[in-house]
Amino acid sequence: MREVRPPRDYAPTRTGFRIRRLLRDQAFQKFATVWAPLLLVLAGIGWVASQSELRNATMAKFDEMKNEALERPEFAVTRLSIEGAAPDVEAALRRQLEYTLGASSLTFDATRARRRVEALGWVRSAQARLEAPRTLNISVTLCQPALIWRRGEALTLLDATGAAIARLESRAEHPGLPLIAGVGANTPKAVNEAIRIFKDAGALGPRLRGLVRIGERRWNAVLNDGPVVMLPAKDALDALAYVKVLEQTPEKPLTKDVTAIDLRIRGRPTLRLGPDALQSLHDGRNATADGEDA
Template sequence: MRWLSFGGARNAKGRAGRGRQNTGRGKKTRRTATRRRLPTWSAMVQAMRLTAGLLVLLAVTGAGVWVWQSGVVGRQIDVAGAALERVAVRGGLVVRSVTVEGRIRTEPARLLGALGTARGEPILSFDPHAARARVEALPWVAQARVERRLPDTIHVVLTERNPLALWQRSSEGDYALIDSTGTWLEVDTRPFADLPLIVGEDAPRVAPSLMDLLATEPRLAQRVRAATWVDRRRWTVRLDGIESGIDVRLPETNPGAAWRRLAALDRDTNLLARDIDRVDLRLPDRLVVRPRSPGRVGGDGETAPGAPANAPRVLVSTSGQET
């Protein structure tokens, strides 16, 4: 028990001594930390400078926003632009000529109106990009390039549309012109009366592919006067005349092969010189030919008053022999 008591006392003294030593160090550490947390005069000056700079930035930004919203900047820009235009006019930077390449059917007056400029206007105020958009909105213009060539010239390069066919939009005789891309144009169709006539809903979309197909047999294609897009799936082509020509019914599948077969048969047997009003190519191994009857107007099954409704038919094989 003494050993325990002695040891406990000694340990207690040791702990007490260490405690006093630790207490002394703690006080010294707190005093040091207190001294370190005190701001210096330079740090205070720097903080005041940062605060002042932030306030100035906010003031300048707010003033700039107010100036912009009030329209002062916009008015000053307009004034500067007007002054620049006056200087440019005095220096001879005005529109004196408009040169055009590729114009065939576009009317000069409409083209100049779309450009939106005139002789003597400041050339620096001319916007080529906006002018190009207006020019490309003209019916005959497919693409356009508009350039401002200093000191005094506007240069325009046009790519015009190629007329392909006339599209009958209604039975009342409302027509539109179709170009080589299938786009229909609101132009005067009277100068193009010799073009093939296209009939049928959605016909302009597929007309270019039909014309490419017909062109594979040029001699036969020259005789095409009209074409009807039947049920949005196949063509019936009219040869030689609108009113009393020969109808050629092309198949829905592989019409190009049938067209070439008809051309070969006509070269061999002179089939299309006969008095017929219909050739049906929808059968893959033969043609169905219908002779013309008295009183028949022609067309796809239409007959004149008094004409027989069931005219005789002649089957012609691909070898040219009648059956």
Template sequence: MRPLRPGQDGQPGGAFLRPAGSRPSLHAGVRRDLPGAPDFAAHPFPEPAAARTRRDPAPSRFSYRLHRLWLTPLFRTALRVGLPAYLLVFALGVVLSDEARRDAITGAWEDAWAIIEARPEFRVTGMTVEGASEPVHSALQAMGPESFPVSSFQIDLESLRADFEALDAVASANLRITSEGVLTVHVREREPAVVWRSPEGLELLDGEGHRVARLRRRAARADLPLIGGEGADRAVPEALALIETAEPLGARLRGLVRVGERRWDAVLTDGRRIQLPAQGAGSALERVIALDQSQELLQRDVALVDMRLPGRPTVRMSEEALVELRRIRALERGESNR
């Protein structure tokens, strides 16, 4: 059939379409009927060219409007961002609205987490405490995790440390889990500096006045100085400074008593007192000691040295000394009176 219809070679107008020196089409955009390379293999009998030139692509009203809608920025943003976001939230809401499904999800999560926690890499097999005395050691052992082995995820080191440091005897605790799976605790204990005779009983305090432990007998820590009185624990550094100042008094100083939570009394053996001012207590004490060293003030029969007014040191003598003094003065006057 084809030899009979030689002109119909798939191109309208036949072979003259592309002569050697032909100019390109002047209406490149318009000429929709210019065919591309004819595909003879696929279409051995192409339909008449006239039928194809009549095809005239134009967007339908609907597709034209749709295209315009799609080019509207607001619509486009809503479709590209708003719709997926809405669908995601909606789907999540639907899935999570069922109680059983929610439980299944959390259960699966917890199971997975439990498997991770139980791995040997996170296992803690024991606890060692360093730098603690025996009672503190046993107390810390009692406060630590109840049973070993335990997963390191279940040990809250921060709260454990807070618990440890809540002990009065512990100044600071340093916790870490070593790579061998041992919970190591480095403890720095509080050093008792003074014995405080508090209303409740004898207590050991450290240099800052923090309670260290209860003391049953004073004799158990006879090496530590004694302080007393209400609120004395809040002025321990000052007390320690005063005690150091009172070194020359030696064994004559029995202790310090806080008076009115404001100032100190230095109590000497056989009940004699040195009343110190609230401000400048150290220098006042030094003056007393200097007086003692120069004039042997404390060797004399003095019941009380009142240094509360720095400008007017006052001495109260004992009863017998006063009688003796009066007697001596009377004697002096009586020689002339009699």
């Protein structure tokens, strides 16, 4: 015979009733959906952090994953576009920025790239920025070469502030630029003065071979055919103007056999004569003396 079971009671059991009411409780719902998961996650993090091996492993794994993500080819910088640079400078820039190609654009440090570009003598200022999707754009402002500075055999290109731009193999690379020499000739003050002297040279210009810095304080202007104009440390331009006026007099002392014209002390120009002139001066003096004597 089939077993007869009493019909199931439709009334909720006490436990079920309590559980369901608990689930309906708003405070409990809030706890279960917000606080409990939060606590659980925090506890998990705390536990992992408290186990040093686990923590290290986790950190290592995390770093690995991070690097993997960063080094994906999709993020690499692949193109370098350079604006405002001459072809030879551009090549130098490319050499300088070679390290960025293939590196991740996510970790790219634009400041560092800019510093590296600006470290080049030719570059006065530069901007570096990443352009979507994978191009590094560098725009540079180049220095204007103003002078050539000679130290022994070495030639250096200087800009108007005296900053070194590049080394030169020969003057022929920049035939139009004036030459300076001497220790301390590249200070901004000296360079500035030298540029003004070259500009003001006027008629003297074609004869001016260059300036030599003496004692890191004043200039000697060396003329093509020998004489040296020793300019004072102060008011060098006035002294130069004096020389120019002097050259317009019929005597034209600088075309004579003069090794130097000393203008270092204002109001007391001094000529240093060449050996021939000195001889003739002696001769002249002797003749006069003789005549007087006679």
